[in-house]
Amino acid sequence: MVDLASSPRQLPRVSARLERKLHRLAAVIVVGTLSGIAVGLTHGSGAAPLITGAVYGFLLGAIIGAVELFVLEDWDWLSRLSFLANLAVRSAVYAAIIIGIQLMHPGERIAGIPLGASFGDFWWGFAYSASVSVLINLGFAIANLIGPRAFMNFVTGRYHTPVEEDRFVLFVDIAGSTGLAERLGGIGIHRFLDRTFRLLTQSVVDYRGEVLNYIGDEIIVTWPEQHGAVDCRPLRCFLAMRSALQKAAPQFEREFGAVPQIRGSLHFGPVIVGEIGDIKRAIVFNGDVMNTAARLEELSRKVDGGFLASRAAMAHFAAPPPFPVSDLGTLPIRGRVDGIDVVGIGAAA
Known part of the structure; x- marks a missing residue:
């Protein structure tokens, strides 16, 4: 007879979940960094715009991805909301993170360029970052509805x-x-x-x-x-x-x-x-x-x-x-x- 109470001699319970989250976080960071570089390409030539965009994209992807995967996903009350209400709460959290990062100007500081961005540039950057973040959030939501693997299989056309x-x-x-x-x-x-x-x-x-x-x-x-x-x-x-x-x-x-x-x-x-x-x-x-x-x-x-x-x-x-x-x-x-x-x-x- 099997001793079911001792059955988790098996694989460590946290390892597979953590591995899954880290894979998803890595994907979000890559998408964020590439999106930031794409913005940098539209802001003139040279290394400085690319570095600035890459820094913003990396930080936004890493922080928003970590908050989504290690904080928001563990809020049970959030999962009980309707799809649109859930999306709205998550988007509000994303917006606060984006504004906070932009106010600290990490990209400009690392690239060594002046911090005096115009009001218009600030809100253009916010709108772009928010759009990318909401799209990523939408991807998470759809993946949760149909399953992460099924979602990837649809995207890649595997089946x-x-x-x-x-x-x-x-x-x-x-x-x-x-x-x-x-x-x-x-x-x-x-x-x-x-x-x-x-x-x-x-x-x-x-x-x-x-x-x-x-x-x-x-x-x-x-x-x-x-x-x-x-x-x-x-x-x-x-x-x-x-x-x-x-x-x-x-x-x-x-x-x-x-x-x-x-x-x-x-x-x-x-x-x-x-x-x-x-x-x-x-x-x-x-x-x-x-x-x-x-x-x-x-x-x-x-x-x-x-x-x-x-x-x-x-x-x-x-x-x-x-x-x-x-x-x-x-x-x-x-x-x-x-x-x-x-x-x-x-x-x-």
Whole structure:
């Protein structure tokens, strides 16, 4: 049996989140610096305008990016605002930072040029910096709506033409949500699922997974083979989800009178990934792997531990899992006449 309470022997919880934030911060700094250099090119020849623009762009990108990623993203009340209200608050914070930096004239001081900028130059610079900052903020907001990886894939056009990829696919289902919906009502169950999914997604980030979709009371997570094979990340992710729910149990009990319980399934194989649709385009995953993972999740409701992993998935880990698993043999499954070989893990403590 797996000791779920000790499951975060796994990867350090903060490392993946911090790495993700630092990558995004680096991207914002690069965009800010290049934007500043572009402004410098419009203000005459020579090194001084370029240095001035680069300094302003670097500082604005670094400070605004750091405030956004390490301060604003942690303000829970901000995430509960509407999209436009959220954008307005963030833009106001950006404006204060921009004005403060411009009043200190760091670019001119470093480039060694006079500080006597005209009133018009000041507000032109403010307007340009604010526009770039709002665009970056808008990019963050869109990325949060559809997912950072999906956003980048849309921008780069990676899946404009369908491709086949070998992926781990993890289905996680909230047990007993139908009965909870009857007791909590429509708005109550929505709040319950939202709170639960937000908590589960933290484990997805920790183990470098990608949330493919939220469907009803279910979350679907995927990993490319090279990422998921490392340190049994999909298995560790599921156990970390259970551990997180256990730690949050008192809060859920106080607010909803119930603690979410999860079950899940893991499968591996080739999936077809590509953009689909016209007015509302989406990146979708198709193939037998998705269907099999969903049917395994149905079977997981009938086994101790509430989790099934296919042998195909287990065979593609770079190392054996650092906790015991139980061989459940071959189980019958819809769509496969020969059944499927599976393993299970211990029941939740």
